[in-house]
Amino acid sequence: MAQYTRVSGSVGLITLQSPRVNALSAAVRQGIVDMMQRALSEPEVKSVVICGQNGIFCGGADIKEFGKNMSGPPLIPMIHAIEAASKPVVAAIEGIALGGGLELALGCHYRIAHAKARVGLPEVTLGLLPAAGGSQRLPRLIGVPAALDLITTGRHVTAAEALKLGIVDQVTDHNTVNVAVKFAKRVAGQSLDPRRISTYPCPCPSDADALFEKAMQKVRRAARGAIAPVACVQAVRAAATLPYNQGMEREKELMATLFTSGQARALQYFFFAQRAVGKWSMPSGARWETSKPRPVHKAAVIGLGTMGRGITVALAQAGLSVVAVETQEKQLMEAKQAISGMLERGAKRSGVAPALDKVSYSHNIQPVADVDLVIEAVFEDMALKKKVFQQLSAVCKPGTFLCSNTSGLDIDHLACQTRNPELVVGMHFFAPAHVMKLLEVVYGPKSSPHAVATAMQLGKKIGKVSVAVGNCRGFVGNRMLKPYLEQALFLLEEGATPEFVDQVLEEFGFAMGVFRVSDLSGLDVGWRVRMADGLAQPDPTTGQPVRVRQGRRYSPLGDLLCEQGRFGQKTGRGWYQYDKPGSQVAKPDPWLHSFLDEYRTRHGLVARRIDHQEVLERCLYSLINEGFRILEDGIAAGPEDIDVIYVFGYSWPRHRGGPMFYAATVGLNKVLERLEHYHQAHPDVPSLQPCRLLRKLVAGGSPPIHKWREVIKKVHSQL
């Protein structure tokens, strides 16, 4: 809807009204068309201001309408009519003007923004391009390089930057609508010809071909197979090389391909998935709306290794006071230096003062007595963590939340060490903790809804996307990773090379294949866990590693590499070789190939040709199958939780929506059929056995992903 009022005698004020972000739904578009007609037909009205209700100009097209039958007036003619109007139209931008919202503002003759407003064309993040003239008007207004940057990244810019770039004409600290109304009165009657952006020539640099070639290479490198960024470059190129009307035709053509693409569907699903995870629920019935978080002003971090340092930085940068505790004096000194460096570099990047004074350091636990929340980040060792939780429980003031950054240990065992187990939750950060967006908030059987709500709110405050998950070995992310890693090792045993497996996964869209990731994070990390689990020891009778452990197929390849001191990048050798320890350039290693040959011979394995399809299916479908088990077990509330974890924590390509959305795209019956096929070929690999929920979904006709929760509920009620 849009409301019309006459203000200050001669200004028609059109207010967009569509909670929460005044998206351009059919009703809003109809309202704009009708109210513009009214303003233009009233002789007393000399100029028009468009604004949005509740301090938000417009969040763009209504994404919920995509994929449905679009009704109401189309956006492009609506914007053209505004630009062609005979009376000046001023956009009063408060809050945000994004996507179609900014395109609407670009169709206006003037733009006035509040100092706190942000503008941008984020369509690329939804698998689209700015197709309501944005790709043709913005380069004409601010030039090709700046428009390419904004359109291909989708980044939001502040009002100050928008003014500098020339996107807005004025920025104000005062009431934006009042300022816009005054402005509209002043410009009434002035010629509008110089204000219609579509008539501007596109300022095009002399080396346009080279510029577009470079831009194309850059987006292709970053896009990991996403098609929208490429189409965005093509659309801007059309603006630079074609007259406006032909450019608009090209924009429409490119959009037609994107609009119906699977990638756009995946990215739009992912947009709503990110919002869905904030609406968490626990099997107990506790939910986000009814669970009140407690305020956290002061926090503590225990253990200042890599993770503890990153967590300290993330908390301090968000304005919290942090007590950083490290009992080893040398490590404490090093951590102080590292944390200060990270804070200084971060502050320089964002143009603010470094939050050095937010962090106080201690080599004992006493100063945590008055904090509101503690995050334990000591070495991943249950005995050590238990001891820390006992100490914290004794030292902290009543009501302090005690959180562990464990990546997979049992939260309940830690909660049992404390006087108030209801205050204990997991806060599983991902390295580097001040950079990675994901936070798994892990609730145990005793965790209170307040503790979960507080950890979720703290996550939001420090800029993380937080997902509430149940307590099990590896939680969601690492639990699903296990069968994926296992399949990758089995593929090596059967004839593949690390570089081939990685190539297939990188072509799929992962930033790095499984073996390159393993080299980066260090092979010894998993080795230590397997040793603690009694898996990595050689067979006591022969002294030879065996390929069966605990009754199922096991690959000791990773353990054997670790026994040789090959821990990955840090030792200069792992699944690949590196020029020197610490180097990041991975090269195939002939030693590793001979080692694999010898290994296969020793174990009577005959190498066979393994194709792309098998690598993808075995690695991804085993991971997806575990995802279904996680849903079946109630560890994640819905597929969106898993997908958000995988995109933000494990570099799953966003344009494929996450593993569960991908399974839905491939077809659940196909996933089931291929899992059955591989399980038949490898009956000693339980993770390939299709789980009950997957079978149930297929038997129920493979309902769309937004209906899975209903099936999951039924599965739970039958248990």
Ligand SMILES: CCCCCC/C=C/CC(=O)SCCNC(=O)CCNC(=O)[C@H](O)C(C)(C)COP(=O)(O)OP(=O)(O)OC[C@H]1O[C@@H](n2cnc3c(N)ncnc32)[C@H](O)[C@@H]1OP(=O)(O)O
């Ligand atoms: C051939 C066809 C031609 C068609 C041409 C038209 C194409 C136009 C392209 C576009 O305009 S695409 C849309 C571009 N806009 C965006 O990408 C903005 C998306 N929104 C956001 O980034 C954020 O929501 C926000 C606007 C920055 C606000 O963030 P905040 O954290 O304050 O709130 P949220 O929780 O994210 O959102 C609140 C609420 O609003 C819903 N929502 C937000 N934006 C839209 C939207 N564009 N359409 C529909 N709904 C939207 C969001 O889902 C939340 O809903 P909930 O139910 O409260 O969870």
